[in-house]
Amino acid sequence: MGILVCxxxxxxxxxxSMALKGVDFLWVPANWPPVGIDALEVWNARVLExxxxxxxxxxxxxDRVMDCRGAVxxxxxxxxxxxRVDDHCLL
Numbered sequence: 589m590g591i592l593v594c595x596x597x598x599x600x601x602x603x604x605s606m607a608l609k610g611v612d613f614l615w616v617p618a619n620w621p622p623v624g625i626d627a628l629e630v631w632n633a634r635v636l637e638x639x640x641x642x643x644x645x646x647x648x649x650x651d652r653v654m655d656c657r658g659a660v661x662x663x664x665x666x667x668x669x670x671x672r673v674d675d676h677c678l679l
Contacts, residue, residue, distance in 0.1 A: 594618040597630050597644075600637055607638035616644040622658035631664060639666045 590606035590613070597603065597616055606614065614634065620627040627646065635642050642664040647656050 589613045589615060591615045591617070594620055597634055598625070600634065603634040603638055607640055612640045614638075614640055614642045616642060618644055618646040618659075618661075619654075619656070620646050620659055621654050621656055622660065627660055628662060631662060635664045635666055641665055 590603075590609075590611035592602055592606075592614060594617070597618075603614060616631065618627065627644065631642055631644050642662075644660075644662050644664075646659040646661045648659055650657055
């Protein structure tokens with residue numbers, strides 16, 4: 589199991605280095621807002637590139653700076669990741 593925190597998943601090299609070391613499940617605790625870069629697309633890319641399972645647990649709620657009430661969390665399996673983003677999220 590490997591862990592990347594939030595925006596560490598932007599960069600494919602971090603996830604790739606873990607996959608090359610035998611990681612088959614990536615855990616992603618995140619503080620990713622529902623606007624801007626689409627977290628589902630980034631996480632899907634990491635699964636497609638590396639063929640591992642990925643579970644992303646995103647925050648929710650609203651604070652003074654960010655509104656994450658619409659933020660997504662997701663669990664991915666490599667066999668489903670080739671489908672559209674809406675179809676492959678198992679959670």
